[in-house]
Amino acid sequence: MSTGNLVEVDNVTFGYDQRAVLSRISLDVPKGKVVAIMGLSGCGKTTLLRLIGGSVRPRQGEVRVAGQVVNRLSSDELYLLRRRMGMLFQFGALFTDMSSFDNVAFQMREHTSLPEPLIRDLAMMKLHAVGLRGAAKLMPSELSGGMARRVALARSIALDPMLMLYDEPFAGLDPISLGVIGQLIRHLNDSLGATSIIVTHDVREALRIVDYVYFMSEGVVIARGTAEEIRASEEAFVHQFVHGEMSGPVAFDYPARELREDMLAWDGDGFYRETEAAA
Amino acid sequence: MSDASELLRRLGAHVTGMIWRLGFATRFFLLILKHSGTSFRRFHLTVREMYFSGVQSLIIIIVSGLFVGMVLGLQGYDTLVRYGSSEALGVLVALSLVRELGPVVAGLLFASRAGSAITAEIGLMKATEQLDAMEMMAVDPIARVVAPRFWAGVISMPLLAALFSAMGVFGGYLVGVRMIGVDEGSFWSQMKAAVDFGDDVLNGVIKSFVFGIAITWIAVFEGYDAPPTAEGVSGATTRTVVTASLWVLALDFVLTALMFRGD
Numbered sequence: 001m002s003t004g005n006l007v008e009v010d011n012v013t014f015g016y017d018q019r020a021v022l023s024r025i026s027l028d029v030p031k032g033k034v035v036a037i038m039g040l041s042g043c044g045k046t047t048l049l050r051l052i053g054g055s056v057r058p059r060q061g062e063v064r065v066a067g068q069v070v071n072r073l074s075s076d077e078l079y080l081l082r083r084r085m086g087m088l089f090q091f092g093a094l095f096t097d098m099s100s101f102d103n104v105a106f107q108m109r110e111h112t113s114l115p116e117p118l119i120r121d122l123a124m125m126k127l128h129a130v131g132l133r134g135a136a137k138l139m140p141s142e143l144s145g146g147m148a149r150r151v152a153l154a155r156s157i158a159l160d161p162m163l164m165l166y167d168e169p170f171a172g173l174d175p176i177s178l179g180v181i182g183q184l185i186r187h188l189n190d191s192l193g194a195t196s197i198i199v200t201h202d203v204r205e206a207l208r209i210v211d212y213v214y215f216m217s218e219g220v221v222i223a224r225g226t227a228e229e230i231r232a233s234e235e236a237f238v239h240q241f242v243h244g245e246m247s248g249p250v251a252f253d254y255p256a257r258e259l260r261e262d263m264l265a266w267d268g269d270g271f272y273r274e275t276e277a278a279a
Numbered sequence: 280m281s282d283a284s285e286l287l288r289r290l291g292a293h294v295t296g297m298i299w300r301l302g303f304a305t306r307f308f309l310l311i312l313k314h315s316g317t318s319f320r321r322f323h324l325t326v327r328e329m330y331f332s333g334v335q336s337l338i339i340i341i342v343s344g345l346f347v348g349m350v351l352g353l354q355g356y357d358t359l360v361r362y363g364s365s366e367a368l369g370v371l372v373a374l375s376l377v378r379e380l381g382p383v384v385a386g387l388l389f390a391s392r393a394g395s396a397i398t399a400e401i402g403l404m405k406a407t408e409q410l411d412a413m414e415m416m417a418v419d420p421i422a423r424v425v426a427p428r429f430w431a432g433v434i435s436m437p438l439l440a441a442l443f444s445a446m447g448v449f450g451g452y453l454v455g456v457r458m459i460g461v462d463e464g465s466f467w468s469q470m471k472a473a474v475d476f477g478d479d480v481l482n483g484v485i486k487s488f489v490f491g492i493a494i495t496w497i498a499v500f501e502g503y504d505a506p507p508t509a510e511g512v513s514g515a516t517t518r519t520v521v522t523a524s525l526w527v528l529a530l531d532f533v534l535t536a537l538m539f540r541g542d
Contacts, residue, residue: 052458053415082417096404110418165415 004029006163006195007052012061014047021047022219024061026027034196036206038241040250044200048216049165052086052197054078065163065209081090083111083235086156086194087165093149093171094140100127100151107158116215130184146177150184157188163195165187170202178202182209207231215241304500311429311499312536314422323529324427332393332428332495333435334371337442339392344443348372348450356459367471368461372451373444375383377474378484378539381444383531387492388443389436390523394498397428398519402503402512410503416507432498436491437484445482479508489530494523 007029007095014022029035037045050056051063063070068081094103094197105123107112112124127133128148142146149169155163166185170178189196200206206213207227215223215230215238223230223238233239237248240248256262318325321343364489401424404410448470455461474480498519505515 039452058293062524067532079417079419082415085415087411087415089408091407093408095409095413107418108414110423268382 004031004068005029006157007197008064008136009048009052010062010064012051012058012063014044014051014056014058020219022058024052025073025123025216025221026061027214027218027221027224028195029195030212031195032189032193033211034186034198034209035212035214036198036210037214037216038201038206039198039205040201040241043216044219047052047215048200049167049197050085053085053165054082076205077128083159084161085163086159086161088149088153088156088167091145091166092140092142094148094150094152094155096140098139099136100132100140100154102141104155104158104225106155109157123154123158126158127151129157129188130154131180144177146180149177149181150175151186153181154189157192157194160192161194162198166196166200168200168206169198178205182206185209195203203244207242225240246260260267292385300504303504304496307500307503308496311426311496311509314419315426317422317431318426318430324423324463325431328428329435330429332389332397332432333439336389336392336435336502339388340439340443341390343384344376344381344446345450347443348376348452349385349454350374350448350450351380351447352451352454354457356455365461366465367469367473368451368455369448369466370473372455373448373470373474374479376447377479378453379483379531379535380447382487382490382529383431384435384438385443385487386494386527386531387524389432389439389491390494390527391432391520393432393435394494394519394523395516397432397498398502398505398516399500399512401425402505402507402515405503405505406507406509406512420457421503425503429495429499429515430496433488433491436494437487440483440490451493463527466530468492478538482534485538486534489534490527493526493530497523497526 002065005028009025009027010036012022012025013020017211025044029036037048039045041043047056052070054063054073057071062072065081066084069078070078070081075079077178086241087252098106101123104126105119108119108122112119113236122243127136130153132147132150132154135147135151143151153169155156157233164185169181173181185196185198188194196232198206198210207230210227212226213224213230214221223233223235225233230238231242233242237249239245239252248254351372353376354369355367359365359367359371401410403426404420410424413420413423452466456463456466498507501515501519502512502523505511
């Protein structure tokens with residue numbers, strides 16, 4: 001831990017079967033910072049988060065968290081490390097058979113032997129931090145999407161983690177909830193003295209709150225920089241992504257043959273007849 | 280030729296797939312046993328699941344037991360009276376229930392009522408990332424979610440089967456003694472004399488215990504193994520009911536052959 005990085009991904013390759021999802025990827029997350037990993041859907045960014053959390057192991061390379069090589073830990077050691085990590089899942093993943101309060105208290109009850117009154121106070125403080133103390137008794141089915149995400153956030157910070165992992169925290173939220181979650185991520189990171197990694201494709205919100213950005217495409221990091229640098233980037237892909245442009249390195253059209261050919265090849269039965277040119 | 284080899288290839292793939300799944304299910308079973316400590320140390324987790332799989336199955340078990348017993352009373356009387364031995368009705372009702380119908384029918388009902396619910400619940404927890412979330416919170420879902428449900432089922436099943444048999448005997452009594460008018464004294468005394476605790480009652484309990492293991496094992500495995508989609512969970516739920524029911528019937532034959540040969 002001489003480098004001051006909490007998370008180091010070093011030359012990692014990962015794939016399912018023959019398909020490589022990540023190829024020789026390296027990136028660092030300095031202590032205390034909020035770092036975003038951005039890219040198109042399916043570019044391997046969620047996989048990267050799962051590698052850091054230890055749910056999957058790389059084919060080669062190392063993932064280090066707080067100086068420990070995550071992919072070489074035994075399951076007991078991994079569980080010990082995970083007690084110091086929090087993860088917010090895309091849709092919250094609240095336990096549907098427990099109230100908001102019990103969801104937040106879950107980890108405290110599982111991992112500590114604190115007396116119940118103390119757990120109650122702690123869980124209420126966590127809920128208070130996300131503004132939902134009043135919703136403690138509600139079941140997940142009674143919460144709106146944005147509220148559920150906030151309860152899940154309170155649950156993930158239950159044991160004051162050193163590292164927070166966010167998987168698409170902004171997906172499917174209205175503008176107000178989205179802004180609230182963004183501010184909470186930044187605020188909680190700074191007040192807990194934690195380090196955060198956000199996987200997202202919401203450029204606008206992410207650039208507002210993060211310290212540093214990694215851009216991924218097809219399993220490699222293609223750009224990196226502070227929010228300012230990313231906004232001003234001349235790199236064609238980053239420019240298209242940040243400004244949401246239709247044309248650029250990422251083509252609008254899925255690869256197909258010539259339009260004229262396709263139109264003439266329609267055989268009326270709902271199938272395309274293979275034309276000589278296509279064959 | 281190519282059709283035949285294609286058929287052979289598919290058959291082979293199907294068979295190896297089944298063997299692979301069986302191996303996976305066995306490893307899963309061993310994992311449940313390994314992580315069962317929590318289910319007993321924190322017994323309230325198991326009790327909670329016993330409420331869902333056991334207590335909530337009570338209505339269907341009680342009503343079915345009563346009706347099966349009443350039908351046994353009618354059918355049994357109809358046959359016995361031809362041989363002038365209608366007072367043996369109690370024996371017939373009790374033995375059929377305790378040895379066979381209690382464990383088997385309660386097992387089939389348990390598979391469809393509680394087994395399907397367990398599969399659907401675990402499958403949905405998986406589909407909504409609740410199991411992943413638990414694992415990221417350093418809590419093993421097999422210890423916290425699967426094992427308590429498994430043991431709750433294993434404990435509930437013999438109790439439900441016993442209740443089914445008791446209700447059935449009561450149903451047979453209602454029809455035989457109260458409705459038809461078989462002599463009450465001989466109904467009970469012959470039953471008491473003919474039903475052996477070790478051979479009949481205990482064997483029935485062993486059966487229902489084995490069925491309980493098979494049904495809940497299948498239910499938790501199918502749920503845990505379900506593809507995390509809507510079709511995946513619904514398919515797994517159906518498979519639980521079908522597979523568990525077939526296993527109950529198959530195991531019943533094997534156990535009966537082992538227990539009652541020579542009698």
